[in-house]
Amino acid sequence: MVKVAVLGAGGGIGQPLSLLLKLSPHVSTLALYDIRGTKGVSADLSHIPSASTVTGHLPGTLPECLAGSDVVVIPAGVPRKPGMSRDDLFGVNAAIVKGLVEAVASHCPGAVICLISNPVNSLVPVCKEVLVRRGCYDPSKLCGVTYLDVCRANTFVGEAMGDDVSVNVVGGHSGNTIVPLLSQTPGISSLSQSKVDALVERIRKGGDEVVSAKEGGGSATLSMAHAGFVFVENVIKALGGDKDVVMPAYTECDVVDGCSFFAVPCRFGKGGVEEVVGLGEISDGERGMIEDMKGALASQIEKGRAWAIDASANEDGQGKI
Numbered sequence: 001m002v003k004v005a006v007l008g009a010g011g012g013i014g015q016p017l018s019l020l021l022k023l024s025p026h027v028s029t030l031a032l033y034d035i036r037g038t039k040g041v042s043a044d045l046s047h048i049p050s051a052s053t054v055t056g057h058l059p060g061t062l063p064e065c066l067a068g069s070d071v072v073v074i075p076a077g078v079p080r081k082p083g084m085s086r087d088d089l090f091g092v093n094a095a096i097v098k099g100l101v102e103a104v105a106s107h108c109p110g111a112v113i114c115l116i117s118n119p120v121n122s123l124v125p126v127c128k129e130v131l132v133r134r135g136c137y138d139p140s141k142l143c144g145v146t147y148l149d150v151c152r153a154n155t156f157v158g159e160a161m162g163d164d165v166s167v168n169v170v171g172g173h174s175g176n177t178i179v180p181l182l183s184q185t186p187g188i189s190s191l192s193q194s195k196v197d198a199l200v201e202r203i204r205k206g207g208d209e210v211v212s213a214k215e216g217g218g219s220a221t222l223s224m225a226h227a228g229f230v231f232v233e234n235v236i237k238a239l240g241g242d243k244d245v246v247m248p249a250y251t252e253c254d255v256v257d258g259c260s261f262f263a264v265p266c267r268f269g270k271g272g273v274e275e276v277v278g279l280g281e282i283s284d285g286e287r288g289m290i291e292d293m294k295g296a297l298a299s300q301i302e303k304g305r306a307w308a309i310d311a312s313a314n315e316d317g318q319g320k321i
């Protein structure tokens, strides 16, 4: 049984994700933090009979929210509107996530951090630099959550094949950095190449499909809550000793030259990511997709790293530590 903190718990993802976590038999304490709304959300959830106690926190009680947490899930930040890229969120969300991860470093430095906020490709490197500076960076405990891409791939490919499938999606979480490895799906050769290409395109643009359908009302929340819950519950099971947990995570690794972070299947254990499983067998076309995107992913990683280092240097200049 673990304590899970959700930062951004009052939002579109945070509320349904907190509901799913409240129902989990593996959670003993669910601590909800947001700059607004968490008193109501926690009071509401607290009426559900389940294994966990739920607490609500607003600015001022973030330390109590985080203290003793084993897992910290972060969906805090602004979502896209039509016409925006995930990268357009960087300026606002980097500052939000940096502040939250600094608090994690102070109050629960050993927790596994599951970052949902966009742009994941750049914000996970921001988190790394914050933790390095605080002397508590453990690469096995920092994950970007890209599991929604896998959910979409399983849904779209499963519909096309008329069967349940388990698709591997690697790389990053935006545009062509999302690389679905459909060649690994048994029976995929029954689909024409143009159908496979269309599926890859739809998986890559799954987020845009929802942003456009919501017409300015935000981005994926319910499917993300599901994806975030499946990811977090598997992390929790592994922390509890389950040895069969393999999940894709955007983690620091060296599977692709030039990209210090990459979403790839990982084996989780009591210490978080215990083994980067790797890409497996991939087709020439998929190798080409990785070649085509790796420059973009590398520069998004560098954007986060450089921003965090600059932000820290500015704080040092102002006498902060």
Ligand SMILES: NC(=O)c1ccc[n+]([C@@H]2O[C@H](COP(=O)([O-])OP(=O)(O)OC[C@H]3O[C@@H](n4cnc5c(N)ncnc54)[C@H](O)[C@@H]3O)[C@@H](O)[C@H]2O)c1
Pocket (backbone or CB within 6 Å): 007, 008, 009, 010, 011, 012, 013, 014, 033, 034, 035, 036, 075, 076, 077, 078, 079, 080, 089, 093, 096, 099, 100, 115, 116, 117, 118, 119, 120, 145, 146, 147, 148, 149, 173, 218, 219, 220, 221, 224
């Ligand atoms: N990784 C993924 O696959 C994925 C999928 C969907 C959405 N997202 C991203 O998740 C983020 C949240 O999306 P949403 O739809 O829930 O947005 P939302 O606006 O509905 O909710 C975000 C919440 O964050 C809170 N917040 C803002 N600043 C905060 C701070 N300093 N501390 C704590 N909470 C703070 C807000 O008050 C709000 O309740 C966005 O950046 C979105 O792009 C990622």
Ligand SMILES: O=C(O)C[C@H](O)C(=O)O
Pocket (backbone or CB within 6 Å): 079, 080, 086, 118, 148, 173, 206, 207, 208, 210, 211, 219, 220
């Ligand atoms: O598309 C977005 O902005 C949200 C999220 O990254 C998604 O893939 O749904």
